[in-house]
Amino acid sequence: MTRILVSEVGPRDGLQSIDRVMPLEAKKAWIAAEAAAGVREIEVGSFVPPSLLPQMADTTELVAFAKTIPGLNVVALVPNAKGAARAVEAGVDAMSIPFSMSETHSIKNVRKDHPAMLLEIEEAARIAHAGGKHFAVGLATAFGCTIEGAVPQDTVVRLAEKALEAGADEVGLSDTTGYADPAQVRRLVQAVRRVAGDRLTTLHLHNTRGLGLANAVAGLEVGITTLDASLGGLGGCPFAPGASGNIVTEDLVLMLNSMGFDTGIDLEKLLEVRKIVAEALPGEPLYGFTPDAGPMLDYAERIAG
């Protein structure tokens, strides 16, 4: 059985997309419960200035807590070199810096053009490596941008190469905008792999147009082995009903387990984790089909192969 790493990004990408602040104790309970369900990697928060994202103000405490859980890979997002220093200090296992392939988006979002971001990545990588930490670059808006529209594949390949030269241990492809289609996923993964080799293993998909799991399957076909997802598709939900930000961890795990991949995740336990999030954020919409439909009657046979 091929092992697939489902990387939970809800405590970061989910929570940063909603206005409400989840209490620290609820975040801890969430992280602990997901780890107990078998999730082996969690992006617990982001080292951004708390004035910008108060939801992420407790990332240092969360890293410390998550590091007490055996076998869990503890990841944090860092926007820049300063964040990388904080992540090292907090004791993460790995950090990820977003690098927007759309220069317009990059300038708008972090006020840095591509050369300035590459200098920042170089400095952040140096800090991460001096601290003995794994350093990933997430190639944001890699499948298209809500401002620029199409992002040429050659641009992504070229910037992936530059990010690796600047010190990235790996690059991931992020469909920040929910623009990807399965054919494009196959093309872009294969194109970036020509420069990145096995330093490209991760897809970060959003489900804005409902194609998230279809894109995940396309990625698996071309060798992707890590998929980001958010419990309940929390956050990033500009539309209703049924729309969501990240792909939904529960549906992804059902699909992967049913297909015979080894995620190491117990679906039943995972579904229980929703209660923690729902209770901590009453009224906040949670998405996903599996939580309502439940697994298939023959699910146990399917996962037994």
Added chain:
Amino acid sequence: MTRILVSEVGPRDGLQSIDRVMPLEAKKAWIAAEAAAGVREIEVGSFVPPSLLPQMADTTELVAFAKTIPGLNVVALVPNAKGAARAVEAGVDAMSIPFSMSETHSIKNVRKDHPAMLLEIEEAARIAHAGGKHFAVGLATAFGCTIEGAVPQDTVVRLAEKALEAGADEVGLSDTTGYADPAQVRRLVQAVRRVAGDRLTTLHLHNTRGLGLANAVAGLEVGITTLDASLGGLGGCPFAPGASGNIVTEDLVLMLNSMGFDTGIDLEKLLEVRKIVAEALPGEPLYGFTPDAGPMLDYAERIAG
């Protein structure tokens, strides 16, 4: 560009799954508008006794209406030989009979075991062919059954072969229960193709667990060229939010067009059709992500290839 036939089944599968009756004029407007958007095949209704499904009582009128639309392939479901005779009389282009791979489900649903259903198929095929009509058998619960659980692949292959021997011009694989996963789709399509050859082109998918479009992509990879879908995922919606019966035509068309397949369907016009259905069935939930999110900014470039 590979041509993919998106077969709209909302007027049949969607409407038969809800209790309310859509007025005949609204159904006509729906069918006409979808055909104007480029949809080339519509399952307009079902020749079941009106006492059982009053929603389908106007199928004869709908077939007559739909046949006035140039280039539209007009399909109806028939439960048995009697229905086939009515379909011939009404003047359909093609008919489809469901044949449940789960014998328990078949007995419960139409009070016929497999041998009895095969005799019925033989008689219905004879009637269809005498009338010069295309006759398809939909292999229902082919991916699993909510009563029996797993349905062995060998059973599906054997019954597909028998349905073809009984006179089916083609067999389709129906995930009636939303049990399919992408790996299973690939396996089952390839297994049935060994007995059916190019008489297997159609997948009928439900989105009960959110895997519908992922399953569609898996089908395309192994040569499926016809995909059933329902506008707004109408009907068959036991769960909320975000659950649905059939896969959503709008999301499917966005995905296929964006991937470079030739569906012949104008997405913008298709999205307009929702208004007709929403107005005719006020309060009835309609699903799909694309209607809220809209196409990607670079959609026109994508479909231009």
